[in-house]
Amino acid sequence: GGSGGDSPRAPAPKPRIAHDTVGWKALESSMRALTGIVAGCGAAVVGSAAEGDAAAAGNVLTAELLTDVIPRATKHINRFVRQAVYGLCQAIVEAAGGVGIATIGFADPLAALLADGLSDNWSQVRFAASCCVRAFLLHTADYRDKYYRALVPRMALNRYYVAEGVKLYSQETWRIVMGAKGPAIVADVIDAVVEFYLAQSDADNHAVREAACHCIAELASKVAREAVAPHVPAMLEALLVCFQDESWPVRDAACLASGRFVAAFPEESRTVLEKLYALWFDHLWDNIWSVREDSAVALGDVMRAYGAEAVDRVCAKVAENLPRVQEQSADSEKHGDLSNSTLFGVAAKRARDNDVDAHTGNQVYSCGSLAPKLRKGGCMDHGFARHKEEWEATDGAVYLLRELALVAPERAAEYLPLLAKAADARHFLHYNTLQETIWKQLPAIAHAVGKKVFKRHLQDFISPLFMCLRSSHRLASHAAGECVGYLRDLVGAGIFRGRLEPDDADAMEREFASLVPPVGSRRAAPGGAGAGTAG
Secondary structure (H helix, E strand, C coil): CCCCCCCCCCCCCCCCCCCCCHHHHHHHHHHHHHHHHHHHHHHHHHCCHHHCCHHHHHHCCCHHHHHHHHHHHCCCCCHHHHHHHHHHHHHHHHHHHHHHHHHCCCHHHHHHHHHHHCCCCCHHHHHHHHHHHHHHHHHCCCCHHHHHHHHHHHHHHHCCCCCHHHHHHHHHHHHHHCHHHHHHHHHHCHHHHHHHHHHHCCCCCHHHHHHHHHHHHHHHHHCCHHHHHHHHHHHHHHHHHHCCCCCHHHHHHHHHHHHHHHHHCCCCCHHHHHHHHHHHHHHCCCCCHHHHHHHHHHHHHHHHHHCHHHHHHHHHHHHHHHHHHHHCCCCCCCCCCCCECCCCCHHHHHHHHCCHHHHCCCCCCCCCCCCCCCCCCCCCCCCECCCCCHHHHHHHHHHHHHHHHHHCHHHHHHHHHHHHHHHCCCCCCCHHHHHHHHHHHHHHHHHHHCHHHHHCCHHHHHHHHHHHHCCCCHHHHHHHHHHHHHHHHHHCHHHHHHCCCHHHHHHHHCCCCCCCCCCCCCCCCCCCCCHHHCC
């Protein structure tokens, strides 16, 4: 034992186990602090580097920072760190200018880092990279052409990205940087653009797959034909896969994109035309109304491209599907009997909450993203096992009849009696939804077939129109009122009133005055998804 005067030893501190994420906040804060320093110093941050003394940049922009810290931070697992480092890169570009970043050897590495940032799964990181890209391209105007292969494909895709901030900022950047030369610049780097679009159409993130479909469609309509033509088969194959995606916005975008491609490249598309017909016709019966409508719009493009052969096939489908509502059971469902094989629902959540393997080492996505839940295309049932509702087939046929009327009005007129019969069907639960579609599309159909022809069929629509006006379904009754106003102005107020029963004529002026527009206010040709594409 020691002497009594010895002081007792202090107890050894208990070891602290720090989580590996503890330093992330400090790293993010350091990046933001450094961003402020660079922005405050301005051009002085590179000293005399602009005159050729690269070593002078070592005061703040050290070689370690530029070649090691920043590249590693852009690939950091934490998205806040990645977001902060792109803010630092933007500050460096704005402080040093195009000449400065080239002199210190940062321009080429930064372009590669920006390409990664523009494809990040987190929208906030994409936005930060998009801000940096605008500054980078504006400050490197004298030599930015050499970066187009890496940046243009990603900039173009982000103009259609699901996050509104990224999309609008990217569109504005495109206008500022590219101006009217955008299509020509895309044509110059078409190989890189197509390669990137094809890769993104197979991405895990469903929002990226949707954006890729929009971009592929844009190539068909805006970029020089000779530049796009060699890549048509590969892009059509990609659209075929997206056409069978579990995410309905992806299928929707693929519908429109495939139609535009076939319209622009009819002969090159013949190799996959039968597959496309099967998918277009199948999606006319989709449980999502916009997919049904956009499938009809795509078939309208096909009819313009192939003429009589396509019109005959469309007519057969209209004749087959318009009467299907008569076979609809009384207990219809608005979105079908959906049984999605993806991981939604309380039961699936509970089963996964305590599964370590399900939460370890996986890709992370923006909040609200459905990417981990919605699988990519490849299965013919699009990931859903459901019984199709007959009324949905008729609903899709109404959109298809509108497109047929815009291309071949004399053929469309043959199906007006079937349309009137469908409008009179009220034996099922969701008949108002079908009626809303019919009354919204009938003005465009009537305008296309012409006043003289439509007057022969007007009487068939009067009774269901006024029954719908008297219904309590606000959307359907509003659509019916708008339709009455247009048809009245098309055939003439006197002629229209002469076709009405006395009670209906009085009700139109008194009871339905708030629903039916004033005389003469609906003489302009009605719009519609396909109306603007008519030749």
